[in-house]
Amino acid sequence: MNAMNKIQTSTVAGTPGAKSTARRIAEKTLLQLAPFIFGFFMLAFWEIMVRVNDVPVYLLPGPILIARTLYTDFGSLWPSLVITSRITIEAFLIAAVGGLLLGMLFTSSRWIERCLFPYAVVLQVTPVVAIAPLIIIWAKDTQVALLICAWLVAFFPVVSNAAVGLNSTDRNLINLFQLYGATKPQAMWLLKLPSAMPYFLAGLRISGGLALIGAVVAEFVAGTGGTQSGLAYRILEAGYRLQIPRMFAALFLISATGILIFFVLSLLSRFVLRHWHESAMGDR
Amino acid sequence: MSSVSTAIQEDNDASVAAATEHASSRPLISIRSVDKIYPNGTEALRNVSLEIPGKPQFVSLLGPSGCGKSTLLRMISGLDHHTGGEIEWPTTAYDYKGRPLAEIGFVFQEPTLMPWATVFDNVYLPLRLKRQKRAKVHDQVMDSLRMVGLEKFAKSYPRELSGGMKMRVSIARALVTKPKVLLMDEPFAALDEITRLKLNNDLLALWEKQNLTVIFVTHSVFESVYLSDRIVVMAARPGRILADLSIDAPYPRTEQFRTSSLYNEHCRDVSGWLKQAMAGVEDEH
Numbered sequence: 415m416n417a418m419n420k421i422q423t424s425t426v427a428g429t430p431g432a433k434s435t436a437r438r439i440a441e442k443t444l445l446q447l448a449p450f451i452f453g454f455f456m457l458a459f460w461e462i463m464v465r466v467n468d469v470p471v472y473l474l475p476g477p478i479l480i481a482r483t484l485y486t487d488f489g490s491l492w493p494s495l496v497i498t499s500r501i502t503i504e505a506f507l508i509a510a511v512g513g514l515l516l517g518m519l520f521t522s523s524r525w526i527e528r529c530l531f532p533y534a535v536v537l538q539v540t541p542v543v544a545i546a547p548l549i550i551i552w553a554k555d556t557q558v559a560l561l562i563c564a565w566l567v568a569f570f571p572v573v574s575n576a577a578v579g580l581n582s583t584d585r586n587l588i589n590l591f592q593l594y595g596a597t598k599p600q601a602m603w604l605l606k607l608p609s610a611m612p613y614f615l616a617g618l619r620i621s622g623g624l625a626l627i628g629a630v631v632a633e634f635v636a637g638t639g640g641t642q643s644g645l646a647y648r649i650l651e652a653g654y655r656l657q658i659p660r661m662f663a664a665l666f667l668i669s670a671t672g673i674l675i676f677f678v679l680s681l682l683s684r685f686v687l688r689h690w691h692e693s694a695m696g697d698r
Numbered sequence: 699m700s701s702v703s704t705a706i707q708e709d710n711d712a713s714v715a716a717a718t719e720h721a722s723s724r725p726l727i728s729i730r731s732v733d734k735i736y737p738n739g740t741e742a743l744r745n746v747s748l749e750i751p752g753k754p755q756f757v758s759l760l761g762p763s764g765c766g767k768s769t770l771l772r773m774i775s776g777l778d779h780h781t782g783g784e785i786e787w788p789t790t791a792y793d794y795k796g797r798p799l800a801e802i803g804f805v806f807q808e809p810t811l812m813p814w815a816t817v818f819d820n821v822y823l824p825l826r827l828k829r830q831k832r833a834k835v836h837d838q839v840m841d842s843l844r845m846v847g848l849e850k851f852a853k854s855y856p857r858e859l860s861g862g863m864k865m866r867v868s869i870a871r872a873l874v875t876k877p878k879v880l881l882m883d884e885p886f887a888a889l890d891e892i893t894r895l896k897l898n899n900d901l902l903a904l905w906e907k908q909n910l911t912v913i914f915v916t917h918s919v920f921e922s923v924y925l926s927d928r929i930v931v932m933a934a935r936p937g938r939i940l941a942d943l944s945i946d947a948p949y950p951r952t953e954q955f956r957t958s959s960l961y962n963e964h965c966r967d968v969s970g971w972l973k974q975a976m977a978g979v980e981d982e983h
Contacts, residue, residue: 584810586806586808586810587810587812589777589804589806590804590806590810590823591827592777593775593776593777593802593804594823594824594827594828594875595827595828596827600827604812604823604826604827605812608812608814608815609812609814611814687814689814689855689857690813690814690855690856690857691813691814
């Protein structure tokens with residue numbers, strides 16, 4: 415430790431500018447890689463502990479076995495992944511468009527907001543697991559039921575964020591639009607929607623993950639078998655058959671989907687706001 | 699559809715042209731015994747009368763905070779409503795809501811730019827709201843940017859500009875519709891001293907070139923004397939006009955004017971009036 419300090423001081427004294435830049439870049443790269451390195455060590459620890467303690471596979475399989483299962487079972491898991499993803503994406507898109515439209519409706523009329531907002535909250539705070547059985551009974555088609563469940567969970571963050579965003583437009587800019595006789599649609603398109611964008615996109619990021627959770631939860635409740643079943647059913651099925659590595663493989667696919675959704679929506683947010691919003695500026 | 703709107707446009711142009719013939723004889727804005735009482739009973743303005751002549755003027759509204767100078771400006775623009783008296787624009791055309799049609803530009807205390815839009819799009823906004831095609835008014839927007847010296851920044855975004863530059867964009871936007879009156883609500887109050895002095899000179903240069911009346915709200919004696927040929931001193935509680943002074947120094951005014959004895963004399967005079975405007979307020983505390 416002492417020796418390292420000495421070396422650093424001497425080089426810094428030699429060429430201060432170059433050295434510090436190089437160090438900063440190295441530090442930054444390390445910071446970027448940190449979560450992966452940490453994850454790698456955790457997985458290694460997991461694998462070692464499982465092997466050393468001889469933990470049975472039906473209790474906790476090691477990551478290597480899970481990876482191998484994922485590879486061998488991918489053919490049977492892939493269709494389920496497609497089904498779960500499709501429901502998630504459909505629910506998310508309906509929630510995004512519907513949420514934005516409802517948010518716009520809320521800002522255009524105090525009355526509509528007063529009447530509807532409390533019920534949006536009621537829907538949000540009622541656990542989806544509790545309503546899912548009812549929806550599955552009511553809906554003719556299971557797929558539709560799943561879609562409704564996922565949508566119910568994903569809907570609220572978009573509505574509430576869009577409403578907050580649309581209501582927090584700069585007063586002076588509203589005055590300016592008034593001054594030039596802007597019509598209501600003009601004020602909505604050119605002023606309120608753009609200024610609500612950061613809020614709306616933040617809502618989307620939350621609701622993307624929630625749509626997946628909603629879809630998976632509803633699949634668990636519905637518990638339908640056959641070809642039309644999603645990843646959640648694959649987990650249930652594997653659990654009954656004590657195929658624990660397969661359970662983990664399905665779980666991994668669900669998490670990966672969630673991460674992908676979050677990543678894509680973060681990129682979208684950065685792209686849309688790249689010119690003006692602090693949140694999209696990053697470290698620049 | 700488009701032919702109808704052009705016809706209306708031409709009609710407006712004709713009436714504006716007819717109006718300008720009498721412009722020097724008829725007042726541009728007549729404010730007669732205007733009161734403003736807020737619903738909670740606060741009396742913001744009492745019996746304010748002011749005439750802005752047809753001939754271009756640089757008028758400053760000067761007074762302590764709470765004297766209603768900003769309120770008066772907002773009422774002239776139609777953003778705020780008076781509860782008594784009349785505000786008339788005898789020479790102008792009106793839109794269907796009774797507001798003067800494209801005759802005013804407004805500059806707020808903040809630059810009030812849309813952060814998601816480029817400098818060009820910010821200046822284009824007033825024309826866009828009047829459904830003018832971008833390609834058709836491109837040169838008009840660029841002219842306005844050139845007037846404030848920012849034509850090279852048309853594609854920049856507001857966050858890339860300094861505070862003074864943002865204010866210039868705001869001024870370019872106010873001027874893009876070629877208004878007769880430019881209303882400015884303490885536009886340079888948030889800027890640093892050096893930027894403010896520079897923008898003062900730029901504004902004067904602009905004003906001398908354009909056929910323009912400026913109504914400029916400020917709480918700075920020095921700024922108002924340097925810029926205006928007329929200063930309206932207002933007092934608070936209730937907001938009222940205390941004095942209507944003329945600053946008879948020739949334009950163009952330069953930095954030399956700031957050090958002249960004439961300037962000092964006017965500053966002393968105006969300060970005296972401002973002191974009187976504050977007197978009532980100090981008594982209350």
